[in-house]
Amino acid sequence: MLAHELMHVVQHKHSQRISRNIHDYWKTGKDNPKACLVHVHNDEHNSRQVAHLLMERCNYKLIDIQTRVSKPGRSARYLKKPLKTTAKTTAEMKKDPNEIFDTKVIDKCEKYLSEKDAKKKQEILQGIHKYHDQEKVHIYDICAFYRDLKDCSKNFTIPVVALHNNEEMNKTARDISATMPKQDIVKPREVIKELKRRTRTERKEWEGLGPRTTDIYQWALLLSKGILKKATIQDPKNPDRVIWTTHKGDYEKLRNTGGMNVVLQDPNFKGDTDLSTLFNYPDILQEGQTTKADPRYINIETEHTRGKYDKTGAVANLELVHQVLTNLGLWSCGGKSWKTLRGELP
Ligand SMILES: [Zn+2]
Numbered sequence: 001m002l003a004h005e006l007m008h009v010v011q012h013k014h015s016q017r018i019s020r021n022i023h024d025y026w027k028t029g030k031d032n033p034k035a036c037l038v039h040v041h042n043d044e045h046n047s048r049q050v051a052h053l054l055m056e057r058c059n060y061k062l063i064d065i066q067t068r069v070s071k072p073g074r075s076a077r078y079l080k081k082p083l084k085t086t087a088k089t090t091a092e093m094k095k096d097p098n099e100i101f102d103t104k105v106i107d108k109c110e111k112y113l114s115e116k117d118a119k120k121k122q123e124i125l126q127g128i129h130k131y132h133d134q135e136k137v138h139i140y141d142i143c144a145f146y147r148d149l150k151d152c153s154k155n156f157t158i159p160v161v162a163l164h165n166n167e168e169m170n171k172t173a174r175d176i177s178a179t180m181p182k183q184d185i186v187k188p189r190e191v192i193k194e195l196k197r198r199t200r201t202e203r204k205e206w207e208g209l210g211p212r213t214t215d216i217y218q219w220a221l222l223l224s225k226g227i228l229k230k231a232t233i234q235d236p237k238n239p240d241r242v243i244w245t246t247h248k249g250d251y252e253k254l255r256n257t258g259g260m261n262v263v264l265q266d267p268n269f270k271g272d273t274d275l276s277t278l279f280n281y282p283d284i285l286q287e288g289q290t291t292k293a294d295p296r297y298i299n300i301e302t303e304h305t306r307g308k309y310d311k312t313g314a315v316a317n318l319e320l321v322h323q324v325l326t327n328l329g330l331w332s333c334g335g336k337s338w339k340t341l342r343g344e345l346p
Contacts, residue, residue: 015056018148021141025148026055026062034332035161035298035325036152037062038278040097044165045309046302049345050318051163057341059332060161061152063145065097098276109143149278159296159330162278163321165304165313166214168240176202177217177239184255185231188221214276214301215239216261227275230255230264240303241320244276247296250328257327260320265297276301300324314345 018025037060039051048064055062112124125140153160169177180194216239220231229248232255235241243262245251251264265277279297302317304310322338325331333341 015062020144020148023063023065023145023148025152026052026064027152028055028059028061032059033061033158034059034330035159036060036149036154038149038152038160038162039064040162040278041164042066043307044163044304045307046304046314046317047163047165049309049314050321053318053341053344054321054333057333057336057344059334063148063152065145098278106146109146112140112143113147153295156295159298159328160278161321161325161330162297162299163317164214164276164299164301165306165317166240166242166301167306168303169213169215172202174237174239177215178237180233180236182234182236183232185220185223185233188223191217191220214242216242216263219244219263219276222263222275226266227269228263229266232262234258235261238303240301241316242301243320243324244299244301245297246277246279247294250296250298253327254324257323260323267294298324298328309346311345315342318342318345 016027018027037051037055039048039062041047042065051062051064054060108124112121115121115124149160150156168174176198183190185191216231216233216235219228219242220233222228223231230251233239234255239261241261243254243260244265245254245262246265246267248264251262254260254262265279270280276299277297279295300317300321302313302320304313304317318338318341322331
């Protein structure tokens with residue numbers, strides 16, 4: 001971590017920091033945490049500050065991926081090769097932490113973690129070292145992350161809440177979005193249909209956003225691909241403020257609250273690329289368990305300028321996080337309001 005970043009980190013007085021190779025696990029001394037917060041992307045500084053503030057001042061644990069291994073001393077976004085571990089791995093692919101848990105990885109980690117015999121434990125690791133033996137970091141680090149995630153979420157019985165920032169749409173595109181209707185979207189075609197009514201310039205501007213920008217419209221395009229079940233646009237003025245859910249009840253509550261852009265992951269989805277969810281393979285979590293773990297996952301994103309911390313952006317992040325957690329009955333901050341916390345952001 002660079003010296004200037006250290007200044008922005010909220011001091012932790014009531015937590016235990018456990019440093020691993022690719023992440024830090026902050027265990028609070030408080031009983032019954034309401035959620036396990038996860039900060040995934042090292043270059044998203046606003047949401048990192050919010051995550052640390054909530055862990056320190058409220059009733060949450062936190063896993064913060066550091067990706068120190070990628071470039072020592074740098075806050076790089078991607079994990080170092082070979083932590084991108086999906087079957088389709090190629091050296092060129094980005095190693096996004098969102099993609100970390102593929103079927104094989106979870107399977108190996110479950111076996112590794114449940115094995116009592118030290119020698120057999122080593123053998124399990126050996127079995128996957130052929131991918132990794134040229135690297136300083138190997139599957140053990142991913143399993144350590146997985147183990148801490150299980151601990152943090154009490155074996156997936158409390159929600160995992162990921163905090164993110166994404167790149168803001170340019171002004172023209174935001175202006176177009178602001179005039180889009182508030183609506184539930186069932187098919188991507190409905191977004192496209194609306195755009196067809198727009199001028200050529202507007203459409204061009206919109207299309208120029210590119211496929212890699214995260215916003216509610218990009219997410220809505222994942223409908224009818226077996227990835228998302230539902231999407232609703234309730235805040236077209238802020239298309240970059242988005243919430244990803246995996247439980248229908250959470251989706252419905254947030255949708256009915258109004259004023260938020262929310263999507264619901266298809267429960268049968270099995271994917272392997274960065275899709276804003278840590279739980280690409282929910283069914284694998286059933287292994288070794290008598291009931292389906294069905295992790296309750298909530299990803300909350302707000303806009304930022306990549307790689308930069310700014311307080312206005314952090315406040316916007318905190319406000320949405322507060323709104324979401326309150327509406328889901330997960331806000332637990334010892335009576336402190338979000339406005340009190342706002343004053344503690346750097
Ligand atoms: Zn992110």
